[in-house]
Amino acid sequence: MPSIRRYLYRKFSQKWHKFYTPSATLPAHTVDCPECGLRTEIPKLRQGQEASCPRCHHHLVRIEPEPYPVPLACAISALILMTLVYTLPFITVRMTGMFTRLTLPEMVYALLADDWGFLGLVMFALTFGAPVLFLLLCIYVYYGLLTNRTLPYFLTSTRLLTRLGEWIMVDVFFISMLVAYIKIKTVAMLTFGAAFWLMPFLALLLLRTAISVPSHWMYYQIHKHNGDRLFQAAPDTVCCTRCLYFRPRSEQNCGVCDSELFDRRPHSLNIAFNLLLAAMILYIPANLLPIMISENPMESEISTIMSGIIYMWNNGDKLIAAIIFSASVAVPTLKIISMLILLYSARFRLLLPINILSHQYRITEAIGRWSMIDIFVIIILMTTFHTPIARVTPGPAAIYFCIVVILTMLSAHFFDVRLLWDKHQQYKKAA
Ligand SMILES: [Zn+2]
Numbered sequence: 001m002p003s004i005r006r007y008l009y010r011k012f013s014q015k016w017h018k019f020y021t022p023s024a025t026l027p028a029h030t031v032d033c034p035e036c037g038l039r040t041e042i043p044k045l046r047q048g049q050e051a052s053c054p055r056c057h058h059h060l061v062r063i064e065p066e067p068y069p070v071p072l073a074c075a076i077s078a079l080i081l082m083t084l085v086y087t088l089p090f091i092t093v094r095m096t097g098m099f100t101r102l103t104l105p106e107m108v109y110a111l112l113a114d115d116w117g118f119l120g121l122v123m124f125a126l127t128f129g130a131p132v133l134f135l136l137l138c139i140y141v142y143y144g145l146l147t148n149r150t151l152p153y154f155l156t157s158t159r160l161l162t163r164l165g166e167w168i169m170v171d172v173f174f175i176s177m178l179v180a181y182i183k184i185k186t187v188a189m190l191t192f193g194a195a196f197w198l199m200p201f202l203a204l205l206l207l208r209t210a211i212s213v214p215s216h217w218m219y220y221q222i223h224k225h226n227g228d229r230l231f232q233a234a235p236d237t238v239c240c241t242r243c244l245y246f247r248p249r250s251e252q253n254c255g256v257c258d259s260e261l262f263d264r265r266p267h268s269l270n271i272a273f274n275l276l277l278a279a280m281i282l283y284i285p286a287n288l289l290p291i292m293i294s295e296n297p298m299e300s301e302i303s304t305i306m307s308g309i310i311y312m313w314n315n316g317d318k319l320i321a322a323i324i325f326s327a328s329v330a331v332p333t334l335k336i337i338s339m340l341i342l343l344y345s346a347r348f349r350l351l352l353p354i355n356i357l358s359h360q361y362r363i364t365e366a367i368g369r370w371s372m373i374d375i376f377v378i379i380i381l382m383t384t385f386h387t388p389i390a391r392v393t394p395g396p397a398a399i400y401f402c403i404v405v406i407l408t409m410l411s412a413h414f415f416d417v418r419l420l421w422d423k424h425q426q427y428k429k430a431a
């Protein structure tokens, strides 16, 4: 018996060993840090190792400890979980004789059928479209890598896979549901279905899958398989900010990952400032106009962002008032102020020490998506109160607010943070 087991183990491990142990390493090479521009020599990396920038501590390169089985296992289990989350009942609402049981697709459908197609599409894309496509692409690409085959549209799929990660907002939607719950329970009985309880696990699995597909390593595996040589830092080459491989300066788009190729993003400060200006202007109607109109036979209540928060604060829901306040007032305002400081520092003079500014940029970029809480809460309230007796409809401010969130996210995206470090270097030379 033990000998059979040993035989099987040897057979199995030989087969798998061939796949991932030798091919998973990255040779020693040079990269330019995409966050501070410092050129760094990276030693040979093995499975489970990673390299960060010595100057700004940005994570440069990472190899998953089990580079092939982990992403595949995560993606397949996330896909199974997703099927459950999208077919089982999500919430049940009971209100004076009415009884509604809703699944997530029914919520999207209610929005599409009710002239709020834009919000329906936003919810569909961020909580279903992006994650499903991401998981399918992950399985497809890793199947190709594991079997050493160049599948049709292999590079395009990899490019899409590495970019979809930031558009998955299942976690933000889950937190929004908790916020909406506290609002709903004052007027109706709400119970959660199985889909709701499975959602945090899905969010965690999606997060884990996104971490386990490091783009720099994936591109190396694909190109190595095609016999291409990557890595050369030669004169007249530029390091791509997305895939971190050096490409000839003459290329307009990176030959590896197809993103725009530049030394410093052209017109970065102008574009970022103009997007921010547009966001600041639209933030005024987003606050002054009604964001939500709730109607029931007794009364109709029109609320703006601030009046909604004040109402909740005075009626005992202090926690929820605080959450909505941070998501819809504090985060956007702080984000706009923070971007103004960064833009001023990059153009004129550093207002704060460079290390603080560099952290500030990272935080600004990371918190942007959480502003969507407010939009998701309105979407949930709309779909739960969708009866002839009581209904909630979004006011015009909801659209303005949605655009403000997107514009500030874009402004942070177009800001080339290396310009801050360039300014810092100028100081050091002058001193
Ligand atoms: Zn750096």
Ligand SMILES: [Zn+2]
Binding pocket: 240, 241, 242, 243, 244, 245, 254, 255, 256, 257, 258, 259
């Ligand atoms: Zn690239």
